[in-house]
Amino acid sequence: MTDRLPGFSTLAVHAGAQPDPTTGARATPIYQTTSFVFNDADHAASLFGLQAFGNIYTRIGNPTNAVLEERVAALEGGTAALAVASGHAAQVVVLQQLLRPGDEFIAARKLYGGSINQFTHAFKSFGWNVMWGDPDDIGSFERAVTPHTKAIFIESISNPSGSVTDIEAISTVARKAGVPLIVDNTLATPYLIRPIDHGADIVVHSLTKFLAGHGNSLGGIIVDAGTFDWSKDNKYPVLSEPRPEYHGIRIQETFGNFAFAIACRVLGLRDLGPALSPFNAFMILTGIETLPLRMQKHCENARAIAEFLAGHAAVAAVNYAGLPGDKYNNLARKYAPKGAGALFTFSLKGGYDAGVNLVSNLKLFSHLANVGDTRSLVIHPASTTHSQLDDAQKTKAGAAPDMVRLSIGIEDKEDLIADLEQALTA
């Protein structure tokens, strides 16, 4: 006999949380404390030596954050997770465990612009060299593999284009190269896509977006799938070799299928320091409880608005993977059958000026640089985030002068359509 497994919505509400043993509090308490008392000297030594489970200092772990970690691990089907201060922090902590100076990783060309910056410039100063692959050409990943390759990094649904990535095809390349596949699942959330089911070894998120969902709290998380053998070929000495700072413990041998999450915590988070505030963890946890409901509404609204725009005289093209005929519609049907997410771009016949006008004429859509809020958001990359580039560079970066990006919220879709209609014709 095996145990009955609960569904996604039940996990979204319950995983990781239980009534507080001391007070009976049912909501997860905010443990707003820096540190935790030890029972005695041996208990302290056991905790510092990683022999015992428990709390030491909030930079390394906190009970509120732990509930968030277990919940996201459960939703993703991972063995463990580590919450950090932001999605960017998650990426630094993950790659710090995998790369030494001079090593390489391959990243999809289609990524959130902030990640492209981080990989190209900040990581270069650490000696971590990024090679680019084109998710529309799986062979480009294969060709980028060298003996120095230590990881492959992709987004499940990419920002800003909203295109869906063929995770299984790239996972095959990673397996063949003997390196882990890291998937940024921020825009899909585990409700739409569970990358671990398709071969991801590590999942990262900016929790700031749909998981938290209300545009009020920054956070990031790393989920360990428990699938990668870190000790094979001695390619990842951080996990396979004795750690001097822990008196010679070998992380994978000691922690088995959640070793990567532990390495990120006791080496990455401890030493780099991007800890998540317990208050933010509480806000994000509250958001996750309604994740399935919100994602259903986000996707339903996004599809209705994409259809509206596709039929509008002022619109040149709509790029939404949820629309039949879209270049990524087949991948969306395979990987995200419940919906293709709430982020997409469209282009205007009136070009750059029409884009600027649209943004300034909208009354419900907020003009800002975030996605995954309850509120609908709009940005015209060419006049904002990418304004320093010339037209050719803008187009290459997916920010053509006539391109507008929307992140659809959970308002009534009729109101969003009315707002777009008046702004397009104003």
Add this chain to the structure above:
Amino acid sequence: MAAEPATWSLLSPACRAMVGKQISAMAIFLALDNLRMNHDAYPDNYIREILNTVKSIAMVGASPVNVRPSYFAFKYLAQRGYDMIPVNPGHVGKNLLGKPFVASLADIGRPVDMIDIFRNSNRIMPVVDEALKLMTLPKVIWMQLGARDDAAAAKAEAAGIKVVMNRCPKIEYGRLSSEISWMGVNSRTLSSKRAPMPTQGMRLSLNRTSVSGGETAASDRAAKNKNDLS
């Protein structure tokens, strides 16, 4: 400690047979043969009952080196009140946390409830054979994370001994008490009940009420593939 393969979400063939055919001859056979486990997916209650009923544990392959996984597990289980006996012929004459090492199971000189084997898969069978020669058989034979020998398991089960393979009792104790959740680990349990008050710091009770929670099927598949290849 080392890696654990978590529960597989699929029903075992035995369970499917019972559900599908109700009282078929096969089901009666399986119901009578209730010690035959699906070693890919242990129900939480199977593990919980073992950890709740055994009192003495002989750890074969226990190490006195305080950064070894066996040392971690030995210390943790001793702190949870188990009567721990370190078995390792290489360390006879020494103590592990005050407990004298013995060279073999036969040298323990008294009955033990459980034998926890910290050995590679290909070195399990001799330990099981040795256990089956004891005057009083153990109730449980437990093979550590990464260790699995189905033939040895079948032999022990035929003698009425419960078997757990490829798991760590420290991790299982931490999981079922939810103590392991402090490390952000997917305990694969859910509970709406208040857990018993911790009596010593973070040591939560094994008697926490819970139902099955999330799964880690991808990790279990990877572990199985690795075991099948080796």
